[in-house]
Amino acid sequence: MHHNILEIKQLKTYFFTRSGVVKAVDSVNFGIRRGESLCLVGESGCGKTATALSILRLIDSPPGKIIDGEIRYHDEDLLRCSGKRLRQIRGHGIAMIFQDPQSSLNPVFTVGDQIAEQIRMHLKLKRRPTMERTLHLMEQVGIPRARERMKDYPHQFSGGMRQRIMIAAALSCGPEILIADEPTTALDTTIKEQILDIFRDLKQQREMSILFITHDLGTVAGIADRIVVMYGGRIAEVGTVYDIFDQPKHPYTHGLIDCLPDISARSDRLTSIPGMIPSLIDPPDGCIFSPRCPRSMMVCRQKRPKEVIVSKEHLVACHLYS
Amino acid sequence: MKRGGLQGYIIKRLIYAALIAFGVVTITFILLRLGPTSPADKYLANMSARTQDPAQVVAAVEARYGLDKPLYQQYGNYLINLARGDWGWSFSTSMPVIKLIQTHWVYSFQLILLSMLFAASLGLLIGVCSAIKQYTRIDYLATFFSFIGISIPNFWLGIMLILVFSVQLGWFKTYYDTGLPMFSLANLKALILPVITLGTGMMAGYTRYARSATLDNMGKDFVRTARAKGLPERVVIGKHVFRNAILPIITIIMFSLSGIVFGGAYLTEIIFGIPGLGRISFNAIFASDYPVVVTITLIGTLVVLLTNLATDIVYTWLDPRIRYD
């Protein structure tokens, strides 16, 4: 059994909106192991961000609320620890990077200050060492002329550079776990590759566990050790990269792989899975993928599938395998 | 920020300020001199007791102060003197205007400054608290009272305050006591009712703006980033939210300044018998004492324009995204 440094158990995060209760995360289980890179994949709106924010209790409330579950980090349950303890863990034990580097940085403070404030706060360093560390981090993530640029404001940087600054800030206190929520989605294709390279490097070093979130199975190459496939607020499949790419079990995972460009030369390749992304308000009984599933059976519309172990590392929630 | 850009901007704004000041002087001058009364009438009132021929007195006085010259010539002379720093002679009080201003400006200054400090600090505090505690009892109370504060006319509030706290309860004098030393608690106490009168409406307005600006910024992504860093709520709100929320509030405060200088302060000084520039100007209008009225209007205009310019300059380091070219 591998040691999980973070273990999510039966997590339920709902949003209470005017039109109903959105079950954004509905009984999700998975663990993150020491030093591994875990990719959380699924179409947009399937609850990836809600899952990530729940880990650090950053869900906007109202309308959101973590209803139930457990998030075990070392010997603590993050959902039940004190606010003070939680703040010690945020940014220090577990750091997070967001999708949009434009809006995630505060426009009225220098980027140097926005990296330094968490170093000062968690590591209790003095002015000079904080400066040195900030500078070193900015150089490490590839910001040219870092010493001068520390004093610049976010609007003076390009999108890619801003995301590097977000990464530098997240890495600043040497976190055990880095959560990156679609860090390349808001960026141009060429810039995207450069940022992905940073993550590939971080993965190689294996000093830190990474939870890398993406809606695009294509970006996980070179980053993921294992993959969690999420659909409609639930886990569809969990496995190593090889399990998922070579022996996908869940019809939804099949769909995602079929949608990837250049995986084969087939001309009848799909560009997206047919059907609509389900509403997470009043989801259908049974398997939430069943309305779109090409292999849907009677039972799929009646009973929610349990998670089935198909091999040592490989888990799937689908009636085809039960 | 290019320094040259800012300098050019300041020069441009100073030129505008000079043009506006010129316009204000001209309009005020014309309005007062075209009125039915002459500044010399005041002398007439004083001297008729001495059984002189009224027409003779008026003619003598008008000749002495050049009031018999054509209006454009009077205007020209007045402007030239003004440019030389000679603010003219107050007919109604028989002293140089500069002397009059020197003795009275401080009463307006202390009233306006204290009222703004009162309104801005309390308005910001209540507005931010109201936003942090959105949809709680504190928020509803703050919202309720700020709407009342916005709707109360300040002359009515002033009269009510005097009736209740001065007349009924006897806590304060009904009239502002000019004999008190400027920097004394007694003076501060004497200013409590005037400051509340002038400041309440402003404070209520600032509360509304502070609340909405804080709420706007509390939902921003960078606030989530700040929380994800593990910063305590005090820093998240006090640093990240507040530094962004303060920007629109400063603009609002500056916009409200001209209303305070030319409206609220005049009324408040009259209600409480504070001998500030507003009251002096008010009296001077009835005496057609145009050098006093023009000078005080000009001072008010310059204070508003220069404060606005100062705010714009302060803005360049409060908001690094702003550039003036």
Ligand SMILES: Nc1ncnc2c1ncn2[C@@H]1O[C@H](COP(=O)(O)OP(=O)(O)O)[C@@H](O)[C@H]1O
């Ligand atoms: N603040 C919110 N208020 C209401 N619904 C929300 C909110 N945030 C997310 N949701 C809903 O929760 C579901 C999952 O959203 P999200 O976790 O952002 O998906 P993903 O990151 O996978 O694209 C979506 O149906 C979305 O509409």
Ligand SMILES: [Mg+2]
């Ligand atoms: Mg998302």
